[in-house]
Amino acid sequence: MPKTKPLKTDPSVLVAVAEYFKVLSEASRLQILNCLKSGPMNVMEIAEATSLGQANLSKHLKMLTQAGVLSRQPKGTSAYYEIADPIIFELCELACDRISAHVQQQTESLKAFRSKTAVF
Template identity: 85%
Template sequence: MEIAEATGLGQANLSKHLKVLTQAGILSRQPKGTSAYYEIADPMIFELCELACDRISERIQQQAESLKTLRSKTAVF
């Protein structure tokens, strides 16, 4: 699948992001003919993403619990 289709980004915007990620060493780029193929350059990126997503999930759950508690205390009968 092409990245543009998967992300819904325009070609120019996508190219800018891919260039930044490639220059940062996060992605590697393999040109083939008129196309270019990208892959994650460092497998540790997957672990980093998993840690970030887990932490965000925890924060969302904590906020949901706090909101639930707050609503139960301020409910008008």
Template identity: 80%
Template structure:
């Protein structure tokens, strides 16, 4: 397991971290990242895979590219997007695992409450 370092209290650094989380806080952007996990795709391929409209998709691709999460490679008349830093998937898997654990714990707590309620 990688060594963890405490967050530094530098407000500029914390603001940059908050901005990074904001980029990842949009479901459509997570959909885009998921479909790019298999490799580079052009806008039409991403639109087909995600069901997002082209204008909406372009907006999200721009945000992800500006954040350094995606890179854009022009090829002929198309542009292909790909993951710039594969570490994003480890980060997302860690977050998904934590959320899944929390949901499971909440479900177990709710089930225990239901079982106690039926006793009375």
């Protein structure tokens, strides 16, 4: 198992980390991040790509922007949102890969269990 650095123990740092992960704990916000991976988009483009309603989308964009995950650039009558810190994709990929592997392992275990307990 690879060595890992210990977590920072300063309570204020831990609170900030917990708040950051809270922002990422909503599937709609992850969906927004995923659609912005290809580049900046305005609200209408994000709404179309995610199928989120205007009010719901605005709430999530505000949270992501306040957390520093997204930046907002006004252009004419629109505002364009983009990823402020691309490291977010590495973090999400790490989590997604790990969770996906865990789900796949659970599925295989369940299939093996079912094949052993099947009654003919």
